[in-house]
Amino acid sequence: MDAQFWKSLIQLLIFLPFILFLIYLLGKLTNKFYISPPGRYMKIVERLQLSKDSFIMVIKIGDKGYLMSSSNNKTEILKELTEEELLKAEQNGKQYYGTNFNNSSNFVTNLIRKNHKK
Incomplete structure (x- = not known):
């Protein structure tokens, strides 16, 4: 096998994981910042994903x-x-958009715990 083949294989092994990581990161960022468009009568304030198919929302x-x-x-x-x-x-929810997810998800989690104790 010639040197060109090995060079191409090494480039593929280096750049493919990098591109897959960027796609994954873009998907996470897109989900993180989308809740609902502003100015509507109904609004999803917060959303916490529990599993692939289930959510808890405010x-x-x-x-x-x-x-x-x-x-x-x-x-x-x-x-x-x-x-x-x-x-x-x-x-x-506003803090969530500006800083991190933990503040937002903790509110929903605390509401669930408080409701469960009653």
Whole structure:
């Protein structure tokens, strides 16, 4: 086998994982920053993925907020949020876009724990 073949093979082995990593990173960033377009009556404030097919969401419809679960087979309201909880979720959602995911997901997780204890 000639040198050109080995050179091409080495380039493939170096650049293919790099390109796959960039595609993966782009997918993560795209999902991270998309919740819902602004200015609509209904708005998904936060979304926490539990598995491939299931999510827990904080949704604002008009002035009311709801904690909802969503999966392929079923969507259900878990709890109607108080104005204070909805405001806190919106503030955490804004922090999420500016900093990191942990602040946002912790709010939803804490809401679930508080609701479960009752």
